[in-house]
Amino acid sequence: MANIAVQRIKRELKEVLNSDEVARCSIHVELVGESFAELKGEIAGPPDTPYEGARFQLEIKIPETYPFNPPKVRFVTKIWHPNVSSVTGAICLDILKHQWAAAMTLRTVLLSLQALLASPEPDDPQDAVVARQCKDKPQIFHLTAQHWANAYAGGPSINTDYENKIRRLKDLGVTEMNARASLSSCDWDLERATEQIFS
Amino acid sequence: MDSDEDIMYDDDYDDSGNESSGDDDVEFAMVEEPNNPKERQELDEYPYEVLTTEQILQHMNECMKEVNIVVEMPSTVIRMLLNHFRWDKEKLMERYYDGDPEKLFTEAHVASPFAKMAVPAKIAKKEHRRTGPSVEECEICLSTLPSSVMSGLECGHRFCVSCWAEYLTTKIMSEGIGQTISCAAHNCEILIDDATVMKLVPDAKVRLKYQHLITNSFVECNRLLRWCPSPDCSSVIRVQHVESRPVTCRCGHTFCFACGNNWHEPVRCTLLRKWIKKCDDDSETSNWIAANTKECPKCKATIEKDGGCNHMVCKNSHCKTEFCWVCLGPWEPHGTSWYNCNRYDEDEARAARDAQERSRAALQRYLFYCNRYMNHMQSLRLEHKHYATVKEKMEEMQQHNMSWIEVQFLKKAVDILCQCRQTLMYTYVFAYYLKKNNQSVIFEDNQRDLETATEKLSEYLERDITQENLVDIKQKVQDKYRYCDSRRRVLAEHVYEGYDKEWWEYND
Ligand SMILES: [Zn+2]
Ligand SMILES: [Zn+2]
Numbered sequence: 134m135a136n137i138a139v140q141r142i143k144r145e146l147k148e149v150l151n152s153d154e155v156a157r158c159s160i161h162v163e164l165v166g167e168s169f170a171e172l173k174g175e176i177a178g179p180p181d182t183p184y185e186g187a188r189f190q191l192e193i194k195i196p197e198t199y200p201f202n203p204p205k206v207r208f209v210t211k212i213w214h215p216n217v218s219s220v221t222g223a224i225c226l227d228i229l230k231h232q233w234a235a236a237m238t239l240r241t242v243l244l245s246l247q248a249l250l251a252s253p254e255p256d257d258p259q260d261a262v263v264a265r266q267c268k269d270k271p272q273i274f275h276l277t278a279q280h281w282a283n284a285y286a287g288g289p290s291i292n293t294d295y296e297n298k299i300r301r302l303k304d305l306g307v308t309e310m311n312a313r314a315s316l317s318s319c320d321w322d323l324e325r326a327t328e329q330i331f332s
Numbered sequence: 333m334d335s336d337e338d339i340m341y342d343d344d345y346d347d348s349g350n351e352s353s354g355d356d357d358v359e360f361a362m363v364e365e366p367n368n369p370k371e372r373q374e375l376d377e378y379p380y381e382v383l384t385t386e387q388i389l390q391h392m393n394e395c396m397k398e399v400n401i402v403v404e405m406p407s408t409v410i411r412m413l414l415n416h417f418r419w420d421k422e423k424l425m426e427r428y429y430d431g432d433p434e435k436l437f438t439e440a441h442v443a444s445p446f447a448k449m450a451v452p453a454k455i456a457k458k459e460h461r462r463t464g465p466s467v468e469e470c471e472i473c474l475s476t477l478p479s480s481v482m483s484g485l486e487c488g489h490r491f492c493v494s495c496w497a498e499y500l501t502t503k504i505m506s507e508g509i510g511q512t513i514s515c516a517a518h519n520c521e522i523l524i525d526d527a528t529v530m531k532l533v534p535d536a537k538v539r540l541k542y543q544h545l546i547t548n549s550f551v552e553c554n555r556l557l558r559w560c561p562s563p564d565c566s567s568v569i570r571v572q573h574v575e576s577r578p579v580t581c582r583c584g585h586t587f588c589f590a591c592g593n594n595w596h597e598p599v600r601c602t603l604l605r606k607w608i609k610k611c612d613d614d615s616e617t618s619n620w621i622a623a624n625t626k627e628c629p630k631c632k633a634t635i636e637k638d639g640g641c642n643h644m645v646c647k648n649s650h651c652k653t654e655f656c657w658v659c660l661g662p663w664e665p666h667g668t669s670w671y672n673c674n675r676y677d678e679d680e681a682r683a684a685r686d687a688q689e690r691s692r693a694a695l696q697r698y699l700f701y702c703n704r705y706m707n708h709m710q711s712l713r714l715e716h717k718h719y720a721t722v723k724e725k726m727e728e729m730q731q732h733n734m735s736w737i738e739v740q741f742l743k744k745a746v747d748i749l750c751q752c753r754q755t756l757m758y759t760y761v762f763a764y765y766l767k768k769n770n771q772s773v774i775f776e777d778n779q780r781d782l783e784t785a786t787e788k789l790s791e792y793l794e795r796d797i798t799q800e801n802l803v804d805i806k807q808k809v810q811d812k813y814r815y816c817d818s819r820r821r822v823l824a825e826h827v828y829e830g831y832d833k834e835w836w837e838y839n840d
């Protein structure tokens with residue numbers, strides 16, 4: 134790995150670890166292995182959002198040409214959000230693409246991701262299904278995002294109605310993850326979800 | 333330099349037969365016999381120069397100097413402004429004197445050359461607060477460094493020189509951006525001028541690439557300039573007026589100045605462009621396959637419909653299912669009259685059938701011309717390879733006591749062979765679009781003659797040369813190539829005469 138990239142990552146780790154955000158447990162970064170090419174990030178769900186109280190793991194890959202090209206970041210924790218793929222965790226965010234600037238850091242990236250959780254942009258979606266729900270049925274979107282945060286990211290809100298519907302599908306031999314994904318994309322209409330799975 | 337006027341020319345360069353190219357031609361016009369196109373073709377010169385990247389840079393700088401005489405600004409600012417106006421000098425001047433130069437700079441994303449004195453507030457504050465006046469922190473490598481190794485533009489964003497070098501190298505080498513590299517700070521749209529780039533990039537290779545990138549837009553915007561399309565060549569051809577004419581680069585590549593394709597006499601650029609597009613999307617072939625083949629409803633074998641009858645029998649010998657072409661249902665209920673098919677009435681079925689026939693005939697016509705075109709293209713490639721063989725033969729002949737001058741005829745023969753093949757290749761493009769009339773019949777005769785003669789010449793060149801047959805062969809080859817060359821001229825001149833006299837009518 135290029136010297137400048139390594140030097141930058143070292144400095145950035147120090148910067149993050151000394152930041153107010155870490156003190157407040159709002160963001161966290163650590164190395165994966167020895168090479169500085171991969172890091173593990175974590176962000177807390179921002180308050181007053183369906184993600185409040187949950188923690189999301191991120192995979193951060195540092196390219197050879199860092200910081201002149203952006204890091205490659207992906208959600209490892211499953212999340213229901215219009216700008217994140219509910220399947221792969223891929224993120225649609227301008228600063229991770231053409232708006233990247235060499236003076237940005239991992240800290241700014243993590244804070245930007247947190248900001249993205251607080252204000253989704255369904256008009257520039259990564260996941261079209263989630264984006265449509267977010268625009269057309271904001272109430273269901275909120276509950277679904279909250280439910281996913283509870284199921285995958287340690288969020289506090291338990292939705293017994295949703296849990297029951299998932300159990301009904303599980304009784305038919307569907308895996309929990311598939312049941313949740315189908316029900317979520319069918320706005321929790323059990324009949325439609327069943328049809329979608331078995332057709 | 334008068335090139336700037338030409339930038340605004342319309343797309344009228346296909347008039348290769350037209351004499352309106354300027355006063356320079358007056359001299360020739362007096363000598364020439366007006367009704368003899370052959371004379372005209374040979375006398376009407378087409379002056380052009382081959383320029384290197386260095387010369388283009390110079391040319392570009394001259395253009396910038398002319399603006400600088402009127403508007404005093406750093407030359408790189410002028411370059412970026414000219415680039416913004418696609419090298420239209422007049423337009424730049426007009427906008428500049430329109431009143432609001434500052435607005436112009438913002439619009440072109442150029443740091444205002446008049447704002448140099450303003451001290452960037454943000455940086456000044458930072459220096460004092462953090463580390464004192466002589467050291468600064470580079471926000472890219474996060475190192476604290478002496479101010480002497482920090483650099484930046486008027487926008488106030490400063491980074492260390494090694495980070496700048498890395499940043500610019502990434503932009504130039506991996507993203508291929510030259511003209512529009514902006515400041516490395518987030519959301520800063522200020523463009524970096526070329527003096528700064530040249531100063532901050534230490535690697536000569538990167539600097540060369542950068543020069544190529546910045547001259548590229550100058551060349552692309554200037555209609556009197558064209559990069560040689562040969563893959564490893566970085567020369568530029570400069571003409572005095574745009575015409576569909578052959579130009580030969582320093583590297584030996586000959587191409588049409590107007591369209592950049594290989595020299596394509598006798599067909600015109602527009603028709604060639606249409607042809608290339610047609611060949612590119614072979615959708616026509618796939619459409620035909622879609623319209624004319626179906627799958628056997630039972631075994632899925634592909635069945636091509638070749639007659640008008642809808643009673644299909646699967647060609648797969650193990651299947652032989654009988655079915656109806658129209659509805660793909662089993663044939664049995666249709667009985668003996670195919671139009672009993674209840675999903676399709678008779679008229680509709682007939683219309684569909686006719687359309688199929690038409691599309692098939694059109695395709696076959698296209699394939700006929702395309703095959704011949706491709707065939708000559710293929711042979712032309714082989715002929716180029718023959719140059720090596722010919723060289724060998726020439727050396728051999730010199731050992732048979734012939735002088736270097738005496739064996740030159742062989743190279744000349746391959747030259748002419750290649751020219752003839754190239755012309756023939758493009759005659760098939762012309763012929764494809766040509767509507768039949770009295771003149772097109774003459775054209776086809778000329779084409780046939782040239783084709784026969786060319787194949788003969790090609791055969792002669794393949795023969796073994798021995799001491800005994802050498803004199804004989806030389807005579808025959810010379811006769812053949814002279815004949816070929818004259819047939820090629822006759823054909824081309826006939827086509828050009830047709831352009832002048834509006835004989836040609838086109839399909840589509
Ligand atoms: Zn630096
Ligand atoms: Zn800037």
Ligand SMILES: [Zn+2]
Binds near residue numbers: 567582584
């Ligand atoms: Zn060339």
Ligand SMILES: [Zn+2]
Binds near residue numbers: 588589592
């Ligand atoms: Zn052309």
Ligand SMILES: [Zn+2]
Binds near residue numbers: 647653
């Ligand atoms: Zn069959």
Ligand SMILES: [Zn+2]
Binds near residue numbers: 657666
């Ligand atoms: Zn039928």
